[in-house]
Amino acid sequence: MTASPLQSLFPNIDDWGELGHACIDTLLMLGGSLALTVLIGLPLGVLLYLTGKGQLRAMPKFYGIVSLLVNVLRSVPFIILMIVLMPVTYALVGTKLGVRGAIPPLVIGAAPFFARLVETALREVQQGVIEAAQAMGASTWQVVRHVLLPEARGGLAAGITVTAIALVGYTAMGGAIGSGGLGDLAYRYGYLSYKSDYMLVTVVLLVVLVQLLQMMGDRIVARYKRH
């Protein structure tokens, strides 16, 4: 059997199919958790914004409680959050392992983070524009739907990009405790078995993934910024 260039370059990697599978797992974890994170984090961010001091629906006590909760979740390192949440994960999706088992802790870890980014992006919207809409008789919901979200879309796109990239990091960490994906390969083969070519390939793939996400995000933000 003649050695292909790939084989001579990465002598320890004998199953490229496994690597491809790990890639797909990482993308699935990323896609699934990002979608759910936005779905939960966006309303949570809007809620934080609206109930904040001096805002449309200011509720200092409520804001204080939600804000504290968000901060607590944000300050727990992801790997610990994942372990602590294992019973919850099991109750939610029936497994602690694999792509499915990874998604609940990913979402619970990332949604509060994204919610803060949403809150910050909404605060960038000019107060005057909100006031103009109120002067036209807009309800709070109409202000959110037709003023805040469209005006903040550049900031929101940037927030989604940052969150997606953070999630790539979380999925890699999750690999160490059984969620599969590229992080799992890097950990098992690259770290535990000293197969450094595995480590190199997975790191390169993760870097490429992060680069792609950043470029896509920057593109969208730039398009919104033009106006």
Place this chain on the structure above:
Amino acid sequence: MIRFLDVHKSYRVDGREIPALQPFNLDIRDGEVFGIIGHSGAGKSTLIRLINLLERPSGGRILIGDTDMTALPEPALRAQRRRIGMIFQHFNLLSSQTVADNVAFPLRLAGERDAAKIRARVDELLARVGLTEHAGKYPSQLSGGQKQRVGIARALANRPEILLCDEATSALDPQTTASVLDLLAAINRELKLTIVLITHEMDVVRRICDRVAVLDAGRIVESGTVADVFLHPQHATTRRFVDEALPEEAATAQAPNMTGRVLRLTFRGAATLQPVLSRVMREHGVDFNLLAGRIDRIKELPYGQLTLALEGANTDAALAALRAAGIEIEEMGA
């Protein structure tokens, strides 16, 4: 009619009540252009924002027609607000929407779903403010004057009865200011809507207002027709505003070494355009020295204001004849 009844307003800052407007009463009549002038921090924005309840009064009532705005529940208040347009110093347009969508915005907020109707109304409004060819642009692609025109079109979309202007021309250069004021005057004339505008420039008041209130540190210190307030200011703050509008005159009138009786003559309306002064002076054999003067308009009313030093035996008779011809005379002190 917009009617303020014993209205006052204070802001709560760090647990303390800071008064912004002292208790006042004010009536603004249907169809007039009412100006509110005052220095920065006088409470102008607070006052105008009380009208559509963007700011709630700390006490008193605000009536628009027969409706007590302060007593309305939230949904009814929103419905009322659709009948009051508002434009702003910094335009406050949606930067993510085109000019046409900005103008359509209040129609959509009011529940209009018919795209053809929205289009027709937007076209009509953009034609009205002269921006038809800019419909597809974004606000960032427009000049300040054009942005304010979009603001005006947007404010008119729901056919309001009242238009509130919060320093609408303060961010514009003098020429653009003039064209925006002309547009506002035309709208007032043709659509018969009431305009309330606030400004810190007497010139804006002189150009388009019918009546004016002068606000000083949260108090209305003077109000009346623009001609009365502008030509015969009573309060020190008002005088300062008038002097700012007529700087060269303020300087000359204070010139030293004047002999004779120094008087200020005010001509209004038709009298401005007739040779009354020269005829009366000639008939009474009085000499006059012209110290300062101007002939201009207050909205459509022509007026002249001359500062003279009179010398001669017959000055009293001459002044009586001038008064009889409808000219207002003030002694300026020796």
